[in-house]
Amino acid sequence: MPLIDMYERPGFMLRRAHQISAAIFEGSCAELGLTQAQYGALTVLSLEPGIDQTRLARALAFDKVTVLRVLRGLQERGLIAREVSESSRRQMAVRLTPAGARLLKKAELPVHEAYNKLMAPLNSKQREQFIALLQQLTDGLGEEARAAFVPLARPASGR
Template sequence: MTSGSKAHDVITKATKASGARAKRATAAETDRHGPDLEWRLRELQDRPGFLIRRLHQIHVALFLEECAAEGVTPVQYSVLTALDQMGGAEQVALSLAVGLDRTNIADVLKRLEQRALVARRVAPEDRRMKIATLTDAGRELLGRVEAGAARAHDRTIAALPPAEQEQFLGQMRILVRAYGELSRSPVSFA
């Protein structure tokens, strides 16, 4: 049995056990107080928000472990990747591509510019706008980080059987697209 299969079995057993407890507790309480009480009665570890936040923390830890030698964060990697894919981009367009608000994108770009990974210049058509571009050093860093970032992404979902990994990613895309505009920093999907 692979470590992914073992992890999947552990997760499945834990989910079934906590689900049974939640069903017993909620059946009686829901009858008395309505369906809104169901989430309050669920254990914290069984709530979507908690699980999403924990999975994000786990992914960040895996990414930092895999890419520690380059000193790049997942957010910086996303910005560098977006610039590589977009070419030069105005900061607002870049913030929409990676889901960061304008203040945070400016701060990230400033740090990347200090490391000579990104160059910024004033847009000729509107001096209030700044265009960010990836430098040669930024492209080289992306090349060095690519394998580690790929391993971090793979490790994040490795506990799922291969057939379920793509399904899980698809379900996350559905949720992000359905509710993305509610975020402080919505993402523009092509």
């Protein structure tokens, strides 16, 4: 197989796009010391205070090891608190601390800037098409993933 064929394969391009996305995000959020995974966890926790670790992992499409690693890092920084769930003694409930809520608020502008930088090569129509195609791909092949994805229900406002 010629090398160009490998470079044009969807898996290679998706991995490369993820590398670029992560680099842009982490560059924008460097002063905050925030990764995409940590931002995702903080965002879900802001919307679902007291969520258990299993639901959090599924809402982010993380495996149990990854979600635990992310949560430990956030807990060490005092951004989240974990405690035994009131509904199940075998589950850990997770919530933002006030420091976590403040960091999430500070991240709004750099996260928005990272999104704009990542999408800059595309015009508005291409952006819509790109997101729609990614959604179609992930919806159509979601069963193949190593980690389950169970999105949280959207609030009534649609956001």
